[in-house]
Amino acid sequence: MTKRKGFTLLEITIGMFILGGVLVIYLQSMQSSRKKNEFYSEHFIASIMAAKVVESCFQETDINLYGIEALGLVDESGSSLDFNTPVTDGQTVFFKTPEITEEKHPHLYSMFSKDFMLNIESEKAAKQHFTLNTAFAWKAATGAGKFNFTCNFPGSVLRKEPLSTFAFPEDKLEKKLVERFFEEKNKNLGAIISSPGAREVALATGRIYFSTSSLLADKPFTESFATAEKLSGEPHAPTSAKYYQATEMYFNIAREVLDLILYLKPELERINRDRSMIDSMNLRNKTRLEVFIRRSGQALDKLRQIFLISVNEAASRYREQMKYSTSLRNQRLMIEKCLSMHRLMIVSADFCDGVFVSGDARSIIRAEYSRMLATTEKFFADKDQSIMRLAAQERKFVQNNQLKERYFVCDLVFQLFADIARLKDNLPDPDPGVPDPDLTVIGQASGNGTAVGATTWAQDQLNGGSGKGLNVNNGKMVSEDPTAWNDWCLAFVNTAYNRVIPELAYESAIESYNAMKSAGKIVTGNRPPAGAIMYTEASSTNPYGHIFIATGKTNENGEPIIITSGSASTFDGVREMTLNQMINLTSGRYLGYVVPEQVIR
16 A cells, blocks of 8 residues: 655645745735835935925025025015925926926826925024025825925125225335425425324325326226227127127226225225315415325226226126027126126216216116116026026115115225215315416415416415515514504505506505506406405595405305405404405495406506
């Protein structure tokens, strides 16, 4: 009998139980693994999406220092805004290009529309920076998840103390001042100007005058500007090397001028603040210093023109180069430079005298700026949404007059030009009726026989002048005796003209007037020119009449300003005052004046 081998029912049953247990464990393991894989996949997708948000922030702030604000993450004061939104159908700025829609991306749309939410929390980490915590949160069948990405971004323009790279040779300044300004040799500045405040004004003037005149006379600088002007007048294509060369020349010229004016800012402020301190100087030195202050202002004004011409040219040229650039990176660079130049023109609109050949500067600048923004929006409409947001933000800044507040360079340039304008206002251009002083008569016993010499000599007898004019009738000078010219008004005017006018050789002022009137030389009304010989009539208190000299200047009310000697009944010495004040002192009616050219022979 043959014996059979095989599994018993019990063995099969036990085996099935074991296999079933293994299968259960395997299936459970597979299910768990699938859930984990799905969770990790969602986590990975969230990390990629968060990275895209961070990249967008970097791109925004790379070209726009107020990019975080443009994205809507903070308000204009820098305060944080709540940002919690789905990412589909253009509901957030970060996923509008390309949009996640059901038609275009059904799988992503299904995932993100149900499960994913973007949350961004912003916090001011420092004065000019924000910390952004970018989080994606989801609730999938595999369980809730959250991914965080934290990064710092600039939130505004960093305001700092601007520093100039310009270097001035201080060791030679005082010597050059003494020799050039005051025409002295082998003297120190303290021997010429005793007042410390006036010396500082002189030194500030020297720094401005010598540095500006050096730049304006610098051959490479002047040749560069001339070359840029020549190239800009030629029909070069925006993609050509010569077009690029002229653009860079204008930019570098503007930068060089700004660097110099920035260095001179403290000197400008000092002169504007302390200019009155030079009134303590004697007339000769004060006059010479005022001449150089005026020349310094004129040189600064010329540099202002060159700067604004260069900035305006660079702005329009960067705009053209942007339109013809094929690289997005270069396009972004051009728009950034273009906007910087246009901002400077906008804030400098009040200081554009001599920059434009014709038309109103403000209208031209705003029209160019508006055209630039329109060109930018059209050019980048389907290329770069960050630039579109930048353009919209720029319009708001200009409309709200916020450029100086938002960009410290704009504020700096505005303040620099305001200081230059203030210097011009403090020392206005010479009045055509007031000639430059004749310095040869300062410190002399009498004038030199000219109207300018008579005016300057008379001013030199005022308080602060040399007072060396000699009254030959009593042998006195006001530097020694304030009463030297009391009751000698005719002698005072006659000495101012070096005793060369016959009609001034009479016994009294009223007799001199009658002689002038008989000769038909008396003029009434209008504004007496510098050096005009003026008269008031005789009165009960002054039977001799009165004579004095016109300075050619008027006060804010248009009243002529004159120089007159005093008397025992009025005041001692020599003073400057208005014609009405003179009439009130003498109680004599004003009779008229004589034009100096009609009596000097």
